[in-house]
Amino acid sequence: xxxxxxxxxxxxxxxxxxxxxxxxxxxxxxxxxxxxxxxxxxxxxxxxxxxxxxxxxxxxxxxxxxxxxxxxxxxxxxxxxxxxxxxxxxxxxxxxxxxxxxxxxxxxxxxxxxxxxxxxxxxxxxxxxxxxxxxxxxxxxxxxxxxxxxxxxxxxxxxxxxxxxxxxxxxxxxxxxxxxxxxxxxxxxxxxxxxxxxxxxxxxxxxxxxxxxxxxxxxxxxxxxxxxxxxxxxxxxxxxxxxxxxxxxxxxxxxxxxxxxxxxxxxxxxxxxxxxxxxxxxxxxxxxxxxxxxxxxxxxxxxxxxxxxxxxxxxxxxxxxxxxxxxxxxxxxxxxxxxxxxxxxxxxxxx
Amino acid sequence: xxxxxxxxxxxxxxxxxxxxxxxxxxxxxxxxxxxxxxxxxxxxxxxxxxxxxxxxxxxxxxxxxxxxxxxxxxxxxxxxxxxxxxxxxxxxxxxxxxxxxxxxxxxxxxxxxxxxxxxxxxxxxxxxxxxxxxxxxxxxxxxxxxxxxxxxxxxxxxxxxxxxxxxxxxxxxxxxxxxxxxxxxxxxxxxxxxxxxxxxxxxxxxxxxxxxxxxxxxxxxxxxxxxxxxxxxxxxxxxxxxxxxxxxxxxxxxxxxxxxxxxxxxxxxxxxxxxxxxxxxxxxxxxxxxxxxxxxxxxxxxxxxxxxxxxxxxxxxxxxxxxxxxxxxxxxxxxxxxxxxxxxxxxxxxxxxxxxxxxxxxxxxxxxxxxxxxxx
Amino acid sequence: xxxxxxxxxxxxxxxxxxxxxxxxxxxxxxxxxxxxxxxxxxxxxxxxxxxxxxxxxxxxxxxxxxxxxxxxxxxxxxxxx
Numbered sequence: 001x002x003x004x005x006x007x008x009x010x011x012x013x014x015x016x017x018x019x020x021x022x023x024x025x026x027x028x029x030x031x032x033x034x035x036x037x038x039x040x041x042x043x044x045x046x047x048x049x050x051x052x053x054x055x056x057x058x059x060x061x062x063x064x065x066x067x068x069x070x071x072x073x074x075x076x077x078x079x080x081x082x083x084x085x086x087x088x089x090x091x092x093x094x095x096x097x098x099x100x101x102x103x104x105x106x107x108x109x110x111x112x113x114x115x116x117x118x119x120x121x122x123x124x125x126x127x128x129x130x131x132x133x134x135x136x137x138x139x140x141x142x143x144x145x146x147x148x149x150x151x152x153x154x155x156x157x158x159x160x161x162x163x164x165x166x167x168x169x170x171x172x173x174x175x176x177x178x179x180x181x182x183x184x185x186x187x188x189x190x191x192x193x194x195x196x197x198x199x200x201x202x203x204x205x206x207x208x209x210x211x212x213x214x215x216x217x218x219x220x221x222x223x224x225x226x227x228x229x230x231x232x233x234x235x236x237x238x239x240x241x242x243x244x245x246x247x248x249x250x251x252x253x254x255x256x257x258x259x260x261x262x263x264x265x266x267x268x269x270x271x272x273x274x275x276x277x278x279x280x281x282x283x284x285x286x287x288x289x290x291x292x293x294x295x296x297x298x299x300x301x302x303x304x305x306x307x308x309x310x311x312x313x314x315x316x317x318x319x320x321x322x323x324x325x326x327x328x329x330x331x332x333x334x335x336x337x338x339x340x341x342x343x344x345x346x347x348x349x350x351x
Numbered sequence: 352x353x354x355x356x357x358x359x360x361x362x363x364x365x366x367x368x369x370x371x372x373x374x375x376x377x378x379x380x381x382x383x384x385x386x387x388x389x390x391x392x393x394x395x396x397x398x399x400x401x402x403x404x405x406x407x408x409x410x411x412x413x414x415x416x417x418x419x420x421x422x423x424x425x426x427x428x429x430x431x432x433x434x435x436x437x438x439x440x441x442x443x444x445x446x447x448x449x450x451x452x453x454x455x456x457x458x459x460x461x462x463x464x465x466x467x468x469x470x471x472x473x474x475x476x477x478x479x480x481x482x483x484x485x486x487x488x489x490x491x492x493x494x495x496x497x498x499x500x501x502x503x504x505x506x507x508x509x510x511x512x513x514x515x516x517x518x519x520x521x522x523x524x525x526x527x528x529x530x531x532x533x534x535x536x537x538x539x540x541x542x543x544x545x546x547x548x549x550x551x552x553x554x555x556x557x558x559x560x561x562x563x564x565x566x567x568x569x570x571x572x573x574x575x576x577x578x579x580x581x582x583x584x585x586x587x588x589x590x591x592x593x594x595x596x597x598x599x600x601x602x603x604x605x606x607x608x609x610x611x612x613x614x615x616x617x618x619x620x621x622x623x624x625x626x627x628x629x630x631x632x633x634x635x636x637x638x639x640x641x642x643x644x645x646x647x648x649x650x651x652x653x654x655x656x657x658x659x660x661x662x663x664x665x666x667x668x669x670x671x672x673x674x675x676x677x678x679x680x681x682x683x684x685x686x687x688x689x690x691x692x693x694x695x696x697x698x699x700x701x702x703x704x705x706x707x708x709x710x711x712x713x714x715x716x717x718x719x720x721x722x723x724x725x726x727x
Numbered sequence: 728x729x730x731x732x733x734x735x736x737x738x739x740x741x742x743x744x745x746x747x748x749x750x751x752x753x754x755x756x757x758x759x760x761x762x763x764x765x766x767x768x769x770x771x772x773x774x775x776x777x778x779x780x781x782x783x784x785x786x787x788x789x790x791x792x793x794x795x796x797x798x799x800x801x802x803x804x805x806x807x808x
Contacts, residue, residue, distance in 0.1 A: 352732075352733070352753065352754035353733065353735070353773065354733035354773055354785055354790060355732070355733060355754075357790075357794075358793070363793075363794065363797060366797055366801065367797060370797070370800050370801065370804065373804050385729075386729075387729055387730055414729075440778070467778065467779055468761075468778045468779025468780065469778065469779075470761055470779050470780070471779065490729065490778075491729065493729040493731065493777055493782070494729060494777065494778055496764060496780060496782065497761075497777065497778040497779060497780040500745065500761060500763060500764075500780060503745050504745055504746065507745065543729075545729050545731045545775075545777060545782070546729075548731070548775060548782050548783045549782055574793060575793070578793055578796065578797070581800070597793070599786065599789040599792065600785050600786050600787075600789040600790035600792075600793075601731075601775045601782075601783045601785055601786075602783070603783075607764055607765075607782055607783060609763070609764045609765070609766065610764045610782060613764070
């Protein structure tokens with residue numbers, strides 16, 4: 001149910017009884033959750049377990065299918081390391097992979113703004129094709145609509161995806177157990193910094209590239225090797241911290257993480273230092289966390305590290321019985337602090 | 352990163368903390384007056400590394416928090432003018448005035464852009480000659496030279512479409528006002544290292560002498576803060592009240608003369624209202640007459656009127672170090688980062704937001720035990 | 728206040744007393760920074776940068792004094808009162 005909304009900042013000051021949709025409703029945080037709880041779940045969820053995860057796992061004719069949908073309204077349309085096209089493919093592929101499924105087919109819905117250069121559309125579509133090939137999926141159906149000039153941001157993309165669930169047991173926050181080890185597939189913060197780098201006034205000389213990538217191969221390698229994955233989550237807007245907080249809440253567990261174990265590349269580190277950003281909350285598009293039983297952790301890590309997208313994989317924390325604290329970060333000096341959900345996107349600061 | 356990582360070294364930090372524990376024989380109240388220092392202290396848990404008798408207060412060191420609501424409202428009004436490109440540091444975007452925030456204005460269609468530097472706003476002005484570009488110039492003395500540089504460049508190029516909404520504030524007058532207040536409890540100060548990088552240390556000796564308070568110019572990383580605290584507590588224990596410079600790798604006694612000269616050229620000192628505190632004489636900077644044509648208030652015909660008091664929010668009392676965020680009845684309940692009542696909760700540097708992010712603890716017995724462990 | 732970060736000057740571009748700029752590296756990222764306030768700074772120097780402007784040259788000798796002071800006070804404490 002999440003959407004990869006634009007990287008424009010969202011207003012964290014909603015009126016208590018909001019009568020209108022505001023930007024914050026698309027932020028993925030508290031207000032999005034309220035929309036889901038107050039409007040979508042009452043309308044669609046047949047049971048409490050439905051509509052909590054990014055993808056749905058369904059029984060269809062004896063097979064277990066994973067089904068997901070996502071919309072992409074990113075600005076700018078093109079950024080170092082990707083564009084709205086590759087983002088759309090990889091985002092949906094990753095949502096399916098996080099259900100323990102092999103992604104197979106995508107639909108591609110486009111809402112185009114009148115006046116969009118056709119050349120730009122060609123570029124986006126070529127990128128979609130390229131990303132689909134790399135991810136091993138096919139775009140099999142689609143739709144195109146055009147809205148009047150001024151009523152759209154150039155291109156809005158919606159993708160829906162289906163895949164075949166190959167994980168033998170359910171992969172969800174409810175499966176997380178105290179004692180589980182949290183594995184992180186690589187360094188964090190690349191996508192968010194890449195997006196900021198093309199925003200006016202925040203340019204760096206050396207382009208940091210987004211980590212936008214399909215994680216299905218990495219996940220399937222572990223499943224095929226017999227690793228039992230209790231939970232998977234791809235890191236997107238809100239970064240590593242947000243993903244951990246969401247799982248702690250949904251799984252009703254505490255998660256202890258070591259700050260020193262979270263890898264941050266030098267360029268991302270430098271950018272975060274000068275912009276005053278906390279890398280733990282910066283967006284990613286090609287990283288995931290996996291929750292596995294402690295006896296499986298070493299093997300899972302070895303498999304991740306053998307995969308090109310998991311070369312920097314590391315164990316970053318452990319799951320503990322839920323006390324309501326949520327995610328506790330052991331800092332660089334050894335002290336601990338509770339990680340909170342951000343209210344709105346992190347903004348660069350000078351103070 | 353060189354000159355950063357060494358000052359985040361856990362071993363050196365703990366050794367300093369132990370040294371402090373060895374010399375502190377009684378309770379002391381020390382204030383730091385810099386949002387960046389508040390942030391670092393709470394993020395790294397430095398206050399929890401100190402002996403229980405040493406109390407660290409967080410003063411009005413967040414220029415974002417002390418920007419008067421009426422200035423923010425003026426900013427929003429100007430941003431809403433047709434054709435205006437309104438440039439601001441990210442810090443200011445969520446701070447509420449009386450009529451909402453710049454972020455809300457952006458959501459309603461105003462062209463509000465985040466910039467990393469005032470010089471980027473000048474670049475935008477050069478690139479958009481047919482639009483009025485306005486820069487929201489807030490900050491302490493650290494930021495003033497960067498604003499001055501932007502004004503000087505614009506003036507030299509005679510950029511007709513560039514103007515600034517200026518709300519720079521000065522630290523020493525605020526320290527003086529704090530120390531002179533009858534209910535002051537502060538016994539020692541950590542002065543803001545980056546402000547002093549620009550201005551030097553000469554403003555602090557008269558204050559140390561007059562009020563008998565040690566003032567240690569301190570950096571921002573954990574080891575800097577702990578060394579600064581050690582120097583300050585050592586002075587307090589020895590009964591001294593001097594100015595010392597912990598941050599000598601960046602701070603020279605005379606500061607940065609080029610930057611100070613630029614500030615003198617472009618700005619003049621004026622009385623300034625501090626949100627939650629009130630007027631402090633000679634505590635703000637405004638454009639000097641020679642540069643008055645770059646004043647956005649004049650260009651857009653706006654007049655500033657002090658706004659009414661801020662309801663339930665006790666930012667002012669917190670900013671003066673008289674209360675901690677946890678003392679506020681609304682903290683964490685009616686006032687949270689999602690629903691902030693005042694600037695200290697909205698600004699990521701505000702004491703309340705920092706406390707909320709780094710200190711929120713659960714209430715179950717297990718949580719309490721964990722909280723105790725975190726407190727250690 | 729304020730966020731100011733040390734970076735290494737990689738190159739200095741031409742410019743006058745208001746516009747002198749250089750490429751400054753911050754742990755792996757390079758940005759154009761105004762160097763007009765630090766006319767004495769050159770390639771290889773570390774400068775403290777705030778909001779796109781370098782405000783000071785970092786003094787390496789002074790930088791190590793933080794750790795010398797730590798050793799001093801520990802030596803004194805070991806000797807006892």
